[in-house]
Amino acid sequence: MALWRVPLDAEQIDVTLGIVHIIKERCKGCGYCIEFCPKEVLEFSKEFNQKGYHPPRVKKPDDCVNCHYCEIICPEFAIYSIEAEQEQANP
């Protein structure tokens, strides 16, 4: 989603980095996470899962800001994100 203007304090804001986790076998390929990711981080992968759907793939891993929207809109409990520092603390 493009911003209308850059906020004045944009440089002082610490943007968190999120790491997207995908449970491929649960995905039914509805594409909601791909379509509605505000940073357009995801895309359909070429591979199939066991059920024959194309699960999403992270195309821009450094852009994820850990907003959890994919996690909340996914009807299949198949995707979530974790903040990068937390991930390193307890892998």
Place this chain on the structure above:
Amino acid sequence: MTIAQEAIREATSHPLDDLLRTERIPHIWCPGCGIGTAFSSCLIAMKESGIDLEKTVMVSGIGCSGRGAGYVKLDSYHTTHGRAIPFATGMKLANTDLNVVVFSGDGDLFAIGGNHFIHAARRNVDITVVCVNNFNYGMTGGQAAATTPHLAKTTTTPLGNPESPFNLPLLAYAAGASYVARWTTLHARDLTTAIQEALANPGFSFVEVLAPCPINYGRRNKEKPLDTLRLFQDKSIIKNNAHPTELDVDWEKGVVLGTFVNNPRPCSTDMYDKTCRLEEKPEKKTAA
């Protein structure tokens, strides 16, 4: 390679897995079905609201959304068709400590169970009702329901629905619900907040969730699941405290979303105790 790139890996468990019967996942809901989103918002709201999950019960009726009770790893009750609210009311009366959440569909709650809904709202029973409105009877093959919009095509209305649909928030408001909200599955974050508020509200709380039904409703109305969500995005008007008469589902003029009623009043068990159990509380009697 950056840290993020290294860390992308296939995950095996989800943060909500502790509330799910994972042996039953993946669930039966079709690809693109909105019930999964409504269900996950409901679980997140239950988790974040801090209520005692040991004392929380989920009750469902029959239909696609009725499967919700079977997927949640809490005490749950899959009841007969339309009777989710009577079972929930009974449970609440028998054990007032329980937090009772009714998670069911529009056909179940408003067509066959409509009478139970209005009377539970009138009595102001302390339960939370989450109604997934997918505009048709999805599980039985997409027949016209009480909530099918005017002119929408279903298996039983191939020329378009000649009738007007129910305005569910108006019905809930008129019957006396003390919390009424409506969101779509696209507004999942607002929906989660609304369910949290509904859980905290003492009294009858009603949250309507507009959800896509891609296979039975969307297919007959030439809407792909993503088209339905874009419709939710483009044609919805967020207006908190809007008057319930403005809330009819007409996508031509836009559908109003928001929290419409938040007006707590004494709930049924309190009123019963005040009226019929005076002798059990002598200290209150003397104080009055």
